Amino acid sequence: MSFSSERITHTVTPVNQYLLSAETPYLNLTYTSRTNSTDTPVHSGDTLAGDHLTLKAEWSSSYVNASRLEVDAPAIPAVLAIEDNLTTLELDTRALGNNATCTITSTAWLSNGSVLSFEYTNVYIGNYFVPKVIVLTPNGNESWISVHNITWIGSDQNVDDTLLYDVLYSSNSGASFESLVSSTNKTWFEWDCTNLINTDTYLIEVRVRDGIYFSSDRSDGMFTAGTIITPTTTSPTTPTTTPTGLEPRIIAFIAILLISSGVMALVVYYAARKWF
Secondary structure, eight states, X not given: OEEOSSOOOOOOOSTTBOOOOSSOOOEEXXXXXXXXXXXXXXXXXXXXXXXXXEEEEEEOOTTEEEEEEEEEETTTTEEEEEEESSSEEEEEGGGGOSOEEEEEEEEEEETTSOEEEEEEEEEEEEOOOOOEEEEEESOSSOEEOSEEEEEEEEEOSXXXXXXXXXXXXXXXXXXXXXXXXXXXXXXXXXXXXXXXXOEEEEEEEEEEEOSSOEEEEEOSSOXXXXXXXXXXXXXXOOOOOOOOOOOHHHHHHHHHHHHHHHHHHHHHHHHHHHHO
């Protein structure tokens, strides 16, 4: 069995035309995947999904000398094809390299020199799935002041994919994040919180990628971490003084001075009237 992007040369009549015979060829186009081994029929407009989604084109007639199965994904762009002197062909569409809407064409060359072709349009083929990650710890309300393990779980329906993780933390409720480790394939990270500023607004984010797609997850709630206590600053205040009351002797002196001034003024007044 060989893979080819070129057609084998045959002497054929126009596509979809064949000489009548006692046995009319019939095409059965199905697919399977790693998680679904049951042959499932394919129709135009279908959405097919599965890891290593494999198409199978099976011609029923013994008059078929050779056949070809082709998948065209113009949006990628990519074309997969297999051609051989067999009535049944299988094609693993994961080799497309991405998910796409495709046209599937199956062609049979008959022993009487005619050709028969079937085309399936607008068939979405999805081999690739978005990986998932879930943060386990810390997940909210913890108090970490020393060395602790950040833990998470990752999954991907594409079992052959290698998952890589980036771990980040935020000390300001998620307004910004700083990296702790990048491109690790572990599902834990030992984090020393000792030299962090103590606050209750920390969050952890873990990002997962499989080479094509990515996703992320964060702690469900904020937690406390760090041992460094920042001093509380207050605005300087200007001391105020309350004036003390006057001593009684000073008050008496002022009163006497005022009375004396008044008496002197009266004496001067009457003296002036007497002499002038």
